[in-house]
Amino acid sequence: MARSALLNVMVQAAMKAGRSLSRDFGEVQNLQVSLKGPADFVSQADRKAEDIVFAELSRARPGYGFLMEERGVVAGDDDQHRWIVDPLDGTTNFLHGLPIFAVSIALERQGQVVAGVIYNPAMDELYTAERGGGAFMNDRRLRVAARSKLSDTVIGTGMPHLGLGHHGNYLVELRNVMGEVAGIRRLGSASLDLAYVAAGRLDGFWEDPLSPWDIAAGMLLIREAGGFVSDRHGEQGMFDNRSIVAGNETIHRALLKTLKKPVAGR
Numbered sequence: 001m002a003r004s005a006l007l008n009v010m011v012q013a014a015m016k017a018g019r020s021l022s023r024d025f026g027e028v029q030n031l032q033v034s035l036k037g038p039a040d041f042v043s044q045a046d047r048k049a050e051d052i053v054f055a056e057l058s059r060a061r062p063g064y065g066f067l068m069e070e071r072g073v074v075a076g077d078d079d080q081h082r083w084i085v086d087p088l089d090g091t092t093n094f095l096h097g098l099p100i101f102a103v104s105i106a107l108e109r110q111g112q113v114v115a116g117v118i119y120n121p122a123m124d125e126l127y128t129a130e131r132g133g134g135a136f137m138n139d140r141r142l143r144v145a146a147r148s149k150l151s152d153t154v155i156g157t158g159m160p161h162l163g164l165g166h167h168g169n170y171l172v173e174l175r176n177v178m179g180e181v182a183g184i185r186r187l188g189s190a191s192l193d194l195a196y197v198a199a200g201r202l203d204g205f206w207e208d209p210l211s212p213w214d215i216a217a218g219m220l221l222i223r224e225a226g227g228f229v230s231d232r233h234g235e236q237g238m239f240d241n242r243s244i245v246a247g248n249e250t251i252h253r254a255l256l257k258t259l260k261k262p263v264a265g266r
């Protein structure tokens, strides 16, 4: 499959950072780890991977701005373009030796995500999407799952962690969704959860709160795989209000409805 020059740049950065993560994953006990806040870990592996992505993208597209998890905002001369980067999504998994983590890179043009790459080095799975060009895993075209009955679905979620301002209703939501679906998975890497929705491995996903770097690439993958993504209100405010709900058209709608239920159903 011929990839665009833009996707090639992103893939190269993601895979180079991924190789660095793989090396560090093999010696995870030797990594220096610090806390940014309660249960909010960052390691040398996160920083090294971010340095690689930053260097690669800066070299390939001088002037583009950045929003990166560890560096924060890096302004560029070009105010039309901004990279949104999570160098290691799934740090907690990584530090526990669980091979469910990824590099996530998205490009925004005039405030719209136009390209996304998610790379899981442990599985050597590379997810790519460009606006209007479809979504792929390695070279295979992706399509969201077709299941239309919530009772047949496996739904991913992320749970509140220590120290994060919980929105308070999570256990009510979880109970409601549990009562209607075939299974729930909590994988610990939001970017991969979204990639798995695009790939049809998960039928849907919801989490709140998440940051733009967790979801920017995954949102585009799902749309390009024929799926639907919104915030918990059914609107396109995912970056602002930080919530996300995803699935095929039917499951997305059904999840939104279930999440709104005030009390647990029977």
Ligand code: 2AM
Residues within 6 Å of the ligand: 038, 039, 040, 041, 069, 086, 088, 089, 090, 091, 092, 158, 159, 161, 162, 163, 164, 188, 189, 190, 191, 207, 214
């Ligand atoms: P991270 O590994 O890049 O930090 C899982 O629920 C998602 O939440 C992951 O994508 C993870 O991204 C993020 N996450 C995990 N712990 C977090 C914390 N303490 N604060 C903010 N985000 C966190």
Ligand code: CA
Residues within 6 Å of the ligand: 040, 041, 042, 069, 091
């Ligand atoms: Ca983090």
Ligand code: CA
Residues within 6 Å of the ligand: 086, 088, 089, 090, 190, 213, 214
């Ligand atoms: Ca993340």
Ligand code: CA
Residues within 6 Å of the ligand: 046, 069, 086, 087, 088, 089, 090, 091
């Ligand atoms: Ca991260």
